[in-house]
Amino acid sequence: MVPLKYNLRSLRARKVGSLMTVLGVGMVVWASIFAFGLSAGLDKTLEIAAHPLDVLVLRKGATSEAVSGVSDAVARDVLALPGIATDGEGQPLASRELVVFGYLPRRGQTQPVNVTVRGVEPVARQLREGMRIVAGRDFRPGLREAVVSRAMSARFQGLGLDEEFAVQEGQFRVVGLFEAGGGAVESEVWTDRNVLAQTVNRTGSMSSLQLRAASAAAQEQLVNRVKADEQIDLNAVTEAQYYADQAAQSGLLKIVGGMIAFFLTIGAMFAVANTMYGAIASRAREIGTLRALGFGRGSILMAFLLESLVLCGLGAALGCLGALALQAATGGLRTGTMNPGTFTELAFSFDFGPRVLLKGALLAMAMGLLGGLMPALRAVRMKVVDALREA
């Protein structure tokens, strides 16, 4: 084995060249992490939205709450089914919810987009344990008051604390901001169900029924019962499945993210190959000397591949640090886009977690290995005599 020190010192000897390559690789890794972090953040948000025991009851054929409708009468039949968990006072943990679209412009823009407005009863809070009011107060039932997630409040006109927004013809006042530990709830506006139903003329029915099953087995039975019962004639899905289906709709985002990473990696591979060719061409005599000293072809190949990997490893570290610095500087990079499953705004944070960073680092390793291979092979193929003779 050629000592690693030889390669490290060689890199140091060509300071500017090595630094430029590390910078280039770092930038590419950073851009890839940015793209991966976007789609991972979106997936994560939809994933933590779900409670493992929760079941959503929707109209047959409806794939999202906003287009679903369930009448009060049928809902009562569902609530009578066995297997629904109860709270301390024996009340079923089942929430009748009305979901409608608000149509509001983002801050700094004029074109409105759809925003999820959810009308709930007090029991809804027991189904979303992480939710808490962080500013202002909770809405009072019977009044046109609403609480808004902190993320949405910052993104939309009219959703700031003490501001007012319209749902169709009704004006609602924002009286509090909430957080819920990430998840899709943080893209919503909550208000009283009866008030919302009167505002949009939808009394006597709801969008969906959210149930907490008593156990995993009860959950399966509950889902099957609702689906099979011809009197009820509704569809039931586990909440996890509901959000997984939505995440599947954002495939285009993943394709674009993957495409960015793929092409950048190819581009960077050429650059790494160039640097390594340069390194090897100017060190022909050294390589000849190493061979003359008795280092085998294998160890020369290894040495140059290692050098290329160190180069890209430094770049990967730089890219990851860049992403983490961005996250630290912004306190979690927040953004929002349309959830293609519901056509409403989904607010989420970029996910620069270990898995995303690892993916970026693996790309850098691929650049190092593939980019360094051809130059390293050339180093190996040099004839000792010719290499020593070279100027």
Added chain:
Amino acid sequence: MIKYLPLIVRNVFRNKIRSLFTGASIAVSLFLVVTLYALLTHQDELAEASKVHNRVAVMHKAGLSGQLPIGHLDRVRSMPAVQVAAPMSWFGGNYREETVQFAQFGTDPQTIFKVYEELEIPPDQLAAWQKDRTGCIVGSVIARNKGWKIGDRIPLQGNIYPVDLELTVDGIYDGPSTVDREWLLFHFDYMDQALQEMRYPTAGNAGIVMLRTTTAEQVPQVMRAIEDAFASSDAPVKSLTEKQFAQSFTEMFGNVRGFIRYTSLAVVSALLCVAANTMAMSVRERTREIALLKAIGFSKPSVLTMFLCESVLIGLVGGVVGALGGKLLFSLVDLSTVAPGLGLFYIPWGTALWGLALASLIGLLSGLVPAWRAAQISVIDGLRKVV
């Protein structure tokens, strides 16, 4: 400088692998940047091109999720300067087990092809569809991708509406590559009658009304007149030009423009580092040669220019392959086969040329420091230096 061009070109080719790799790295990255930007610019260009048809979209003030009563249609039609109008009610049904939906509109078979005058449909197929209540017309692109032929049955499962449609393909429309050929059009009445019979609360929803005015000058006045006419009705409306309507969809995706800009910036900076590094290597190797050139009378500015030309040339070649090659690629490959709804994607000329300019700029900037260094090389030191 022109007379030195052969020398510059030969210098580019003297280390073939290095120039090839630098060019390839620029080409691949430029292809990416140009494609990302084209995702935005091609929509703007299409929207701009649609202006000649003087179309206006009328929707509920509360957005696309609002109910636009079908009764509004007749009132819109009776307004002055409205030449023709048709409803376009988004059905959003599921086809077989496919998770990705395609565009399905309930519309008026008598007028829809007058509103979209640029769509081409054989008159006998149109006549057959107009008579067939459960018939539909599909775009040529989606028909090809899904293998539909005239006479095929297409079952659509309701998602927004609790009705299933059983449709028969009566015809296939075509049109220039600038129009969406991935639509399925069916009789609005077929869907609505089913909803009326079950007294479904959102029955009679026209979705949007798309209309056409006779002249371009009438567009703003018609838009205002329609908004005023329905201002105090149960369902107040908003009118958008076709261009604004198209942009409202891009808007939904949020900060996409910003992300594309950041990513491109990172790519361009990475390229600058990489290309500058390559140029620096090639200057270092040629120290002796440069000293020789200067010794025989080449001035500092001409050495500087020669190296700048070399790096711009490499950048330009990379740009031609990446940006123009990308344009060619997407004009040959139809994306709708892999990504439904992207059938209209192409790289506009403006974006491709902008990419080419960017590549030259990368070449120029990356060559600045190395070329300046080359110009500064002292004749004596350079000649003495053993590389």
